[in-house]
Amino acid sequence: MTSRRTETGGRIDRFRTIRFTFDGASYTGHPGDTLASALLASGVSLFGRSFKYHRPRGVLTAGVDEPNALVTVLRGDVREPNVPATMVEIHDGLVAESQNRFPSLSWDIGALNQLAGKLISAGFYYKTFMGPVIGPLQGTRFWMFCEHFIRRAAGLGRAGKAPDTARYENMNAFCDVLVVGSGPAGLMAARTAAEAGKRVILAELDPVLGGSANWSGETIGEVPAADWAAEAIRDLQEFDSVRLLPRTTVWGYYDGNSLVALERVGDHKERFATDEPRHRQWTIRAGSVVLATGALERPLVFPGNDRPGVMLASAAKRYANEFGVLPGDKVAVFTNNDTAYGAALALKNAGARTVLIVDVRADVSADMRAIANELEAELLTGHAVVATEGGKALSGVTVQPFQAATGTASGEARNIHADGLLVSGGWSPAIHLASQAGARPEWDDGLQAFLPPQPTRKWTGAGAFNGAFSTAESIAQGVAAGMAVSGGGGQRFEPPAVVTVAGDPKPAPVLEIRADGKSFVDFQHDVTADDVRLAHREGFVSVEHLKRYTTLGMATDQGKTSNVPGLAIMAAALGKSIPEVGTTRFRPPFAGVSLGSLAAERFGDLRPERLTPMHDWHVEHGATMYSAGLWHRPQIYGDPGETIEQAYVRETRATRGSAGIVDVSTLGKIAVQGPDAAEFLDRVYTNMFSTLPVGKARYGLMLREDGIAFDDGTTWRLGERDFLMTTTTANAGKVMQHLEYFLDVIWPDLKVAVTSVTDQWAGAAIGGPNARKILQSVVTGTPVDDTALPFMGIVHGEIDGVPVMICRLSFSGEMAFEVYCGADWGTHVWEALMQAGKPYGLVPYGLEALGTMRIEKGHVTGAEIDGRTTARDLHLGWMLSKKKPFIGSAMMDREGLIASDRLQLVGIVALDNRPLSGGAHIVEELHEGNPHGSIGYLTACCYSPSLGKYIALALLEGGKARHGKRAFVSDPLRKRFGPVEIVSHHFFDPEGTRMHG
Amino acid sequence: MASRIGVERLSPLEPVYRSGSHGRFEDGVEVALSEIRPGSIVQVTAWPGEEQSAAAAIRAVTGLNMPDGPGGGVVASDQHAFGIAPGKFIVTVESEGLVAALVNAIPPAMGAVTDLSHGRTIIRIEGPKAEWVLAKFFAIDFALPAFPLGAGRSTSHHDIFAQIQRTGADRFDICVFRSFARSFWKALCHASAEVGYEVQ
């Protein structure tokens, strides 16, 4: 392969050499090179195989719009597929691979698809694989069999399976003005706003700020444009109030002027810096936005326009001027406008010869003729390229006279040798972000392009984004935009003189040459002009339908090069104008976004851990931690070799036999304070709290407005106007919100403050026949006997020097006490209790034993208060006060909520002595093969050491009326069938003698 | 931390609180992280119309003169106060027992006093990159003109509520629920690694 690097020129650092590999072969380049420029410089012309037909493809563009040269970049085993080679900065050790080829890029078996091209046109998959399988393969999974191969053959890069160890981070930023794009327009807008005292963020997707100034070859203010830009950037760096973000693609424009940008922090480095993220995802909230995103050149649609060596004219110019790379030695130009002439001049200056200029226009200006003369190139006006030759690189083009009226070519055809073809179909302003923000683009006939509409309060535009394709205009617009977003502030300044190549950017309204052969519109999805016409013939008349049917513009490049040519062909087929056909709305992201940067630091468990004050003690004492919502709670404190069931049975037996202790710090705790606190609780709970004496607790039940049970818990009256409400662990947040809603919205006249104090208190529940003795041995400052501390009583004392609050209540059914202290002393008090409990064999128990004891007692939790059950369903009807209205009281007696066939809480005993599982159904008659006839289901189950049986709580039709009856458990998914007995949910000590002592 | 009670108060950060320099500190430490362990953290709620009286009561007890307006706050050497919501203030002082003094100063007709001394953990971040690190967590504007000295902001990072007070030009105190403190501390250390951090 011959080097295509020029001797001098370009903005690369020729003194340093970078080594990298592509498809296993070693290459070199220089700092400043992209993967595309370095490979082109090394003479590589073939970059990949196309999506559907596996056609050889080269590089079409020099930037973010690249549809062809997609590669996979590897870091170790981590693969990032579908990265445009034009956006990869090379670094030592870079490893890249081409895609969609087998066995190799040069010899690709999938290229056979080209022969089947007629068959796999638009809608091929819909037409072929959606219908029934007929013929001898009827009834087989033939289509699915085919799909496997189709999926392998079609498509782009392959994602890897190795875990990505790079860091990704989110950042929030605020500014007065966000300028997107750092070309001359963007630089001027940023500068003007900064001088007006605004906080400015300037984001540029390329590594070097300056945009087209870096490769235009123009002179601005009597210095080379790139030097002018560098000076402007230095000026901006002087402002503390300006943040410059190179390598940052603004990809989403959302409500409230929130824009999202991806900063590629580490991709260009051989090794990521320690602790530095690979990508930073910026969420930028901008007062106003200046869109200076430039314009994208369009290719022309003609047969063979996808051959490697065919390149956008502006891309060729950029490779020559910025990277010192020539796309060919002897190039031809094919254009519908003047701008390509300037590109040919740039190539001449860099050392390439232009042999031929093919212009579809019947005539061109004297300026263009002069350029053609200067280039010593043959100028064929009123002609078109109708074919290209060559395999993996271009070797020649065929030209024919062009008939503008029909869009076809006819007459004498000539073959001309060329190793590069520069094409230009005019320019489309990059209006993607404005479109995301809701702007409806307006068609400009002169520029043959969609332009942004009038700017809004949120954003304004400048430069080529507005269709202002000259640098002088861009600079003026940048200043104007900067002043506009600064509220007219900022000083007016004399725009610098720009020396440039003459030319009119207005193209002829010709985007397609109709001739035999495959003419590509969407290079990345292999959509041809004929596919678009076929879709039209098949009745797809809406541009939205056409897009989805042909997949035009739906590849990773989002149709940056294909949008307008595709619409032009569609419009011609419909016999309408492009504005009549309309365009689709651009959607985020503007360019590819790494999934890692979207997840940022949220991976693994995704959620923060909520830990109780005694967490470390539990872990040190062998607890298996279980995540319950965000909380981490001990499930069991297993002895070595114990199963979960053995552990909880042991813990339960020890508690019922002597004493056990469990961490209840996770219970939701809400301080309800204020002169109207008691009144508020009367309205919130179904039962009365205003009658509760100070120093006592009461069990309370809340309903929702619709009369369904909501949450339960005890509430303690600590003072006349001071209550401590407890909620279930899972519902703490919801209950808090419920209370706040009623205080704010419904009863703003009540003087009540609600504050989450869950974290203020460490809580330990100690229960069992010896629980009181243990307390008596360790609590000072208060007696804890039956007189001082009756059931539901509260006392204050100390344990080992720490103030505690003790309430006698029971969830386990044992004589039990909840001991609360300041959270920072939680472990201290817990250890003191453990120490005091030693003589009694006090065991710590976990959630499993807690659940077992509550099932034995028939206490309900979230499994039964599930948002569908009423108080009566759960046998809590006795708690519904008739003396006062409360939340839910008006709705709870509706017909459907008091019907006799509702599911009601019952107990279930397995008669076959085998474990039950939650969610299993209960049936009256067992049909293992055809399970049906559910009369209810299990909500919670365990092995009950007290009964020596497997038991469960269930919600069952008819409920109480079925006590004593037999039925069956039917759990077809887990293949668990067997006889059960329906009993009362009070399995154990129904009279509560143990609890009351 | 020793307390009036005489029993050491255990920080939720205890096992993960590692003094010294961490992360990429070779090029310099750009933030310092620490846990502030005030003796008292108290929330004051004033009934509507009683905000001024409550602020006066706080001033009488602590000497802190809170400015009016949302999120207004004040920083003295070892005591801080700021607004977290309409009529709600967080007051922190080094000594224990603030709650009793405030209960005396704020009668039930004026408002309510809630002790959160154990329920909240205050984490301090200080240094030239403090705003940079916090911007990774919170979608609020930390720039000094937008977030003046002494002012407070109530916000959240995913599931973690945070009440943040600017206690210095490049210093912020972040008040989080105790149960979340360790998780948040670990995340904060992780996010600070890039700029180099020192745990004091």
Add this chain to the structure above:
Amino acid sequence: MLITCPYCGARDVSEFTYQGDGNRQRPAPNSQDLDAWNDYVYDRLNPAGDHNEIWQHSGGCRTHIRVVRNTLTHEISAVQPVRPETKPSPVKPAGRRGARP
């Protein structure tokens, strides 16, 4: 989407919880008028345009606010605290000159 909390200033919608249709009227607590209760608990307006909504700044100051939001454009034309007496002026940062973005 941003919502300008009257107390905290403009914040991302992720800090807020939707708390329902702001047009609802809760019947008197002891009302037995099931139709009125039904309207309150179940009936919701669903306009294509401006809608009165109640939001809670649950990830911030936790107060409830009345928001007029256009359901077609997400444009928010009015925000005020639900409690009429709490009407603080919105957070107005001082001049921003010199602040880093």
